[in-house]
Amino acid sequence: MPMDKYAYTVTERFLRYVQIDTQSDPLSRTFPSTAKQKNLSALLVRELQEIGITDAMTDEYGYVYATIPATTSKDVPVICLCAHMDTAPDCSGANVKPIIHKSYDGSDIVLPDDTTQVIRAKDHPYLAGKTGDDIITASGKTLLGADNKAGVAEIMDAAQYLLQHPEIRHGKIRILFTPDEEVGRGVEHVNMEQLGAQFGYTLDGGELGSLEDETFSADGVKISITGISVHPGTAKDKMVSAIKVAAAIVDELPKGILSPETTEDRQGFIHPVRIEGMVEKAEIDFIIRDFTTAELEGHEFYLRKLMETVLERYPGAGATFEVKEQYRNMKEVLDKYPQVVTNAEEAIRRAGIDPLRMSIRGGTDGARLSFMGLPCPNIFTGEMALHSKHEYVSVQDMQKAVDTIVHLVQVWEERS
Missing domain, CATH: 3.30.70.360 (Alpha-Beta Plaits)
Incomplete structure (x- = not known):
C-alpha cells in the first residue's frame, strides 16, 4: 500500500521523546544506569497501548516489549524491531529544546541558545544535500537525542500504521526498546525467551538508505x-x-x-x-x-x-x-543468514531509495544481539552528527525509515 497519503506521526513523537532526559551514565553500577530512562519506557508503553497493542509492558530493567500480531496464515519468522532510549553521556540531554528548520535552504544553522554553536554546511556534507527538507536540531546547549529517539519514533509510527492497516500481510513482529546502549550495556538483561524473535533489525543508522551489516x-x-x-x-x-x-x-x-x-x-x-x-x-x-x-x-x-x-x-x-x-563484529553471524540483509535491501528499494551497504565504525545493540541468537543488522534513521550539540535529523529521512519498516515486514511475509 502506498504511504504518500499517510499522516505520519513520527515527527510529533520524536519532538515529544527528545524532551525526556534519558542520558545514561557509564560510571553507574545500577541497571538501567539512570532511573530517568524509565520515564520514557513508561510513556512508550502507554502510547503502544493507546494504538492497540495489548501486551505492551516494561520490566524492572526498563526494557519495553510489545507485539504486533501477525496478519497472515503463512509461517513467517518472528521479526524484532529494536531501538535504544538512552542518549550519550558525552553531551547534556537535559532540557532539550528541539527546533524545526522548515524547508532548509542550505545555509549554516546558528543555534539560538548559544550562537557560538553553528552547524556549518561545509562541515556537514550530508546536511548540505538536504536542501528543501525539514531539519530538526537542538537549541545549542544540549544534544538533540536523534540517536536513537529517531529510531524509537520511527518504530512507533510504523507500528501505528500497521495496526491501522490490517490488510497488510506480515508475520508476528516484536518491538524492543532498550536502555543503556550508549554505555555498552543495552542488551545485558534482555530476556531472549520472552522476546521470542528469530531475526531482528536495529533502527540506529545514519544517512538515508544505509544498511549496516558490519561493526567493529x-x-x-x-x-x-x-x-x-x-x-x-x-x-x-x-x-x-x-x-x-x-x-x-x-x-x-x-x-x-x-x-x-x-x-x-x-x-x-x-x-x-x-x-x-x-x-x-x-x-x-x-x-x-x-x-x-x-x-x-x-x-x-x-x-x-x-x-x-x-x-x-x-x-x-x-x-x-x-x-x-x-561486542564482536556482527558480520560473523550475519553472513550465515544472508536473507536478513537482502530482505532489508529490498525494503529500502521499495521505499524508493538506493540501499547503501555500510560498515559501522562503532557498535549497536544488534552486534551483541547477533551473538545472542538474534541476527540483527542496522537500518538508517536519519540521525547525524551524533553525541554533539550539532546533532540533527531530517523529517523526510525519518518518514522514509517508517516506509522502510512497513515494506520490510511485507518482504519477509512474501518470501516465507
Missing part, C-alpha cells in the same frame, strides 16, 4: 596504576606519582595512527575515554576497536607493552591490565 569488534581495557604517596615536603627520592605514570602512558600513545582522530574506514584504534586518580592510585579506561578480532588483540598487546615500558621509568610503581569483551 570491541573491548574495554582498564589500566590501574599504583604509586607511592609521600608528603610532598619530604618526597625526594620517595614519591612515585600514579598521576604522572598515567599521563606518561597517555602521552606515549601513537599520534598519527591508532587513534580515532587519525583513522577512518576499516582502521582500528586505541582510545582513552576516562582518566582519574591521585598520587597513590590512578585509572585509565580505554576502548579498543577493530573490524577483526585478531587485530583487536594485537592493539591490546601493543598497549600492554607500552604500559610496561613506561613503568620501567617509574621504579616502585605498579599496574594491572584488565581486558573486558564488549
Whole structure:
C-alpha cells in the first residue's frame, strides 16, 4: 500500500521523546544506569497501548516489549524491531529544546541558545544535500537525542500504521526498546525467551538508505596504576606519582595512527575515554576497536607493552591490565543468514531509495544481539552528527525509515 497519503506521526513523537532526559551514565553500577530512562519506557508503553497493542509492558530493567500480531496464515519468522532510549553521556540531554528548520535552504544553522554553536554546511556534507527538507536540531546547549529517539519514533509510527492497516500481510513482529546502549550495556538483561524473535533489525543508522551489516569488534581495557604517596615536603627520592605514570602512558600513545582522530574506514584504534586518580592510585579506561578480532588483540598487546615500558621509568610503581569483551563484529553471524540483509535491501528499494551497504565504525545493540541468537543488522534513521550539540535529523529521512519498516515486514511475509 502506498504511504504518500499517510499522516505520519513520527515527527510529533520524536519532538515529544527528545524532551525526556534519558542520558545514561557509564560510571553507574545500577541497571538501567539512570532511573530517568524509565520515564520514557513508561510513556512508550502507554502510547503502544493507546494504538492497540495489548501486551505492551516494561520490566524492572526498563526494557519495553510489545507485539504486533501477525496478519497472515503463512509461517513467517518472528521479526524484532529494536531501538535504544538512552542518549550519550558525552553531551547534556537535559532540557532539550528541539527546533524545526522548515524547508532548509542550505545555509549554516546558528543555534539560538548559544550562537557560538553553528552547524556549518561545509562541515556537514550530508546536511548540505538536504536542501528543501525539514531539519530538526537542538537549541545549542544540549544534544538533540536523534540517536536513537529517531529510531524509537520511527518504530512507533510504523507500528501505528500497521495496526491501522490490517490488510497488510506480515508475520508476528516484536518491538524492543532498550536502555543503556550508549554505555555498552543495552542488551545485558534482555530476556531472549520472552522476546521470542528469530531475526531482528536495529533502527540506529545514519544517512538515508544505509544498511549496516558490519561493526567493529570491541573491548574495554582498564589500566590501574599504583604509586607511592609521600608528603610532598619530604618526597625526594620517595614519591612515585600514579598521576604522572598515567599521563606518561597517555602521552606515549601513537599520534598519527591508532587513534580515532587519525583513522577512518576499516582502521582500528586505541582510545582513552576516562582518566582519574591521585598520587597513590590512578585509572585509565580505554576502548579498543577493530573490524577483526585478531587485530583487536594485537592493539591490546601493543598497549600492554607500552604500559610496561613506561613503568620501567617509574621504579616502585605498579599496574594491572584488565581486558573486558564488549561486542564482536556482527558480520560473523550475519553472513550465515544472508536473507536478513537482502530482505532489508529490498525494503529500502521499495521505499524508493538506493540501499547503501555500510560498515559501522562503532557498535549497536544488534552486534551483541547477533551473538545472542538474534541476527540483527542496522537500518538508517536519519540521525547525524551524533553525541554533539550539532546533532540533527531530517523529517523526510525519518518518514522514509517508517516506509522502510512497513515494506520490510511485507518482504519477509512474501518470501516465507
